[in-house]
Amino acid sequence: MPLENLPAELQSEICSYLVTSFGPSPIHALLKTSKKLYDVALPFSVQLFRNTSPMHVGGGPCSGTRNAQFLRYILVSKPELAKNVKTVILGGFAAGEDGDTQPLGLLASTPEDLSIYGKFIVHSLGPQLIEVDLARRDKWIGQLNAGHSDAQIALILLACVNLKQLYFEDYQEGPSENPIFRKPPCFMFLLEMATRLPVHGVKAPLSNLRHVHIQSHEDNTCGWEQAFRLMALPKLKVYESLNGTNRGLTPGDLAYLPSDLRSSAVEEVTFHQAFAPASDVKRLVGMCQHLKRFEYISATYRPVVGIFARDIMDAVLPHADTLEYLYLNFDDDCRKTGWDEDPHRLYMGIKLVQMTALRSLLIGMQSLTGIWDPAPGTRLNMPLSIEGAPRIVECLPESLAELHLRDCGKGILGQAAELLEVMEKGERLKNLIGVLILFKDENITVEDVELSLNAKRKYLSVCFQPRMYRWLDLGGQSRTFEGIRVIPSLCSRIFADELRHDWIDFRGRLTMKMYYTGCDCEWRRSRVDPKTRGLRLLLRAPPHEYQLDD
Incomplete structure (x- = not known):
């Protein structure tokens, strides 16, 4: 038909x-x-609007001309379509003139268009604004007339009243100590209005936003202010940060913190390729009323500085009765600094047992037990074990259903055998049905491992993972080959959404050798071909959509 x-x-x-x-x-x-x-x-x-740098660049500012064309379409030519925009994907947008800004006569916006835009902003924000907000509103309109991408993006987000997903690059014009540093004032003003206008009975912008994904630049230093403002949006459920900033809140930033903690509707918080300060991660997570999922993966090729497993434990502990999924990857072989005064910060500790809603725990051996088994060639800058660290069976909560333990070596064998014995007896950890142990392929052989599980409806998976696949699990920048577009990170929803789905599904499953005991488990049924998946994620055999057109 x-x-x-x-x-x-x-x-x-x-x-x-x-x-x-x-x-x-x-x-x-x-x-x-x-x-x-x-x-x-x-x-x-118009369901999805994308304005990013070309795919072969893999990052950078968005196009002011493209913004202007889309604004004219949804506010002048066919304003009835603005309500159909559900997803906006953006490259960086700056406070000043970007490389694509042109004189008004060469832009897609005419003086008549700009007049309509100005009236739309005035009408949407309402008449109740105080004097300082009126000045900021008028400055927004002025920057819109000048073709600034920040002003254009803020108007797009204001016009798209049913927007559900917002993915954008967190862009700025130099580090904060640089005289030309400027935050995007129009975007920040819009975020303020999103939480303040409902008090006055005015329809707030971004009131239907459910999912935010922010991809930062390495020199970015202004992400935390917008992070806290985004977390305050009334219907936001998922907050994702990629390459999160290493600058913490300054005293002046404290004004952006909510007066009422546990006020955010966000249920899932993700930090990928992160080098964020522990105090600010704790503040951000502390905003959530009902946190259900949390992920933290440290940055590839960077030392872990000032944030460790115990800091994550302290951050999520207030959510002990709601958190169901915890994924933590600090890369055991990564250099870590700042732990010397208190080595116990390197592992989560006995408080983990208080996480009464936790069902899935995916974590490194050092982060759970304090035991470190460095791969050959790794600089020995941490203790191989920490006196007083609890054993695995002492710190797992009774609610736990699955445990995935990575970066393992021979030091885990005794505690693993003890855990499996507890599972067989069934007197404790009765909900724990599956255990995956990922050994470092360089440190141990199949013959060294004598682990088994003899229990109905429970399984044990033992895997041996080479260094390259452990690197892939971190979601770091994929290698770039001639004819393949740049992939800033396998975690990027902006530039690698399809590969990101693969990466989420198969991280921890990319192994060279494995064996199972117990019931037929998900890992056996999936029949993952590690070579095929590894080549795909390394872009040595990429999918067609990642190949550049001639």
């Missing part, structure tokens, strides 16, 4: 699958087929 003859509901369902996150979208080709399909497909043509 031709597509035109299908019921409208089915046509809409088909159109929803034609929306793509990058590259030419098939939905635009469908608009040209017939009037009937045009009417059905038109709302989907």
Whole structure:
């Protein structure tokens, strides 16, 4: 049956699958087929707005001209479509003139367009603004007239009232000590209005936003202010940070902290490739009312400084009755500094047993036990074991259903055998049905491991992981080859969303040797081919969509 003859509901369902996150979208080709399909497909043509640097660059500022074209489409040509925008994906946007800013006569915005935009901002923010906010609003309109990308982006976000996902690069013009440093004032003003306008009965911007993904630049130093403002949005459920800033809050930033902790609706917080200060991670997590999932993965090729497993434990402990999933990867072989005064910060500790809702724990051997088994060639800058650290069976909560333990060596064998014996007896840890132990392939052989589990409906997976696959589990920057577009990180929703799904599904499963005991488990059923997946994630055999056009 031709597509035109299908019921409208089915046509809409088909159109929803034609929306793509990058590259030419098939939905635009469908608009040209017939009037009937045009009417059905038109709302989907704006469902996702993407304005990032070219794929072969892999990062950088967005296009001011592209912003202006989209604004004219959703506010002048077809304003009825603005409500259909669900996802916005952006490159960096700056407070000053970016490289794509041009004189007004060369931009897609006409004086008539700009007049409409100014009136829209005034109407949307309402008449109740105080004097200082009126000045900031008028400055926003002035910067919009000048073609600043920050002002354009803020207007796009204001106009898209049903926006659900926002993925953007956290961009600035130099470090904060540099005289040209400027935060994006229009975007920051919009975030303020998002939480203040509802008090006055005005429809707030970003009131339907559910998911935020922020990809920072290495020299970024202003991410925490916007992080706390975003966390305060009323319907936000997922906050993701990639390459999170290493600058903590300054005394002046404290004004941005909420007066009421545990006030955020966010249920999932993720820090990937992070080098964030422990105090600010704790403050951010402390905003959540009902935190259910938390991930922290340290930055690749950077030392871990000033934040360790015990700091994460302290941050999530207030959420002991809600947190169900905890993923922690500090890369056991990474150089760590700042632990000397208190080595016990290197592991989570006995407080972990208080996490009464925790179902899944994915963690490194050192972060759980304090035991470190360095790979060959690793600089010995940490203790191999820490006196007084609790054993695994002493710190696991009774609610735990699955434990994934990575970066293991011979030092874990005794505690692992003790844990498996507890599981067999069934007197404690009755909910624990699966244990995965990932050994460092360089440190141990299959013959060294004599672990087994003889218990109904429970399983043990023992895997041996080479260094390269452990590196992939960190989600670091993938290698770039000729003809392949740049992938800043496997964690990036902006530049590697498809590979990111693969990475999430197969991290910890990329192993060279493995064996199982117990029931037929998920790991055996998945039949993951580590070579194929490894080559894909390393971009040595990339999917077609990651190959640049000639």
